[in-house]
Amino acid sequence: METIKGHLYDYPKYYDLIFGDDWKAEFDFLQCCFEKHATRKVTRVFEPACGTGRLLIKLAQAGYKVAGNDLNQHAIKYCNDRLERSGFPRSAVIGDMSNFKLKRPVDAAFNTINSFRHLQTETDAKNHLQCIADALAPGGLYILGLHLTPTVGEPMKSESWSARRGNLSINSHMESIRTDLKQRNEHLEMTFDVYTPTRQFKLFDTMDYRTYTARQFKALLAKVPDLELIELYDFMYEMDFTIKIDAETEDVVFILRKK
Structure with a gap:
């Protein structure tokens, strides 16, 4: 893909x-x-x-x-x-x-x-x-x-979910890659697996949360x-x-x- x-x-x-x-x-x-x-x-x-x-x-x-x-x-x-x-x-x-x-x-x-x-x-x-x-x-x-x-226990590290509208279907996945509590930063990766009648491809992005x-x-x-x-x-x-x-x-x- x-x-x-x-x-x-x-x-x-x-x-x-x-x-x-x-x-x-x-x-x-x-x-x-x-x-x-x-x-x-x-x-x-x-x-x-x-x-x-x-x-x-x-x-x-x-x-x-x-x-x-x-x-x-x-x-x-x-x-x-x-x-x-x-x-x-x-x-x-x-x-x-x-x-x-x-x-x-x-x-x-x-x-x-x-x-x-x-x-x-x-x-x-x-x-x-x-x-x-x-x-x-x-x-x-x-x-x-x-x-x-x-501050107690393990935080949730990933989420996945899907949605469909007509002939468009998307599977999404978000994962926490690393967390630096001193710098107050959580780095995440997110993907959309996109399915249309004529094409299949993956969108990939990263983001940083405080x-x-x-x-x-x-x-x-x-x-x-x-x-x-x-x-x-x-x-x-x-x-x-x-x-x-x-x-x-x-x-x-x-x-x-x-x-």
Whole structure:
């Protein structure tokens, strides 16, 4: 099978299929969080590092005013084209999730699949949270999902999953190659095995995530006092199952509210 090395984000059609296949659970969870945890009516939402807008389009179709930003021009075009085809404004822009300012406050923001960990420094991470705090109206929510580094036990090293849409099928595999806790870096490799009626090929990419123990993330949150931690869930997205973080916890959805 031919291997193509490059950024997976440059292939939004394939990226969207893999990560957008199970949108319904996240979509329902977001709406439940809006209703349960926001102290204001949620009508305007924003997604930093929105990528292909797999959730933005669903929220727009549900009646929300949506917007997002992302550094990848291919993903932004894909997102905006999809919004436009459904009759919505091209409201996603090329932008840095650690350095942005919205013209008008939003009622909620979300980032659910570890994109936050692409920010490589404490300064960038703090700036991101402050940008979000500044973008939210009082009582608005930030729903942030990420994997913590457990301090007890072995962390999950790999994930594989598949998705299909019509004649397009993709098998995806992500593996943690090495982790340097002193440098706060986790290096990963990710592949998409792509199958179409006329071609089979492999897309290969590497990425680096900043690591966070529970203590480190708590210390980061303390630097942005405008955001208050009000609840914790895991990636099962079950509203009646909240969690408490311990030394073995990995996947966490933090529900933060603007004071």
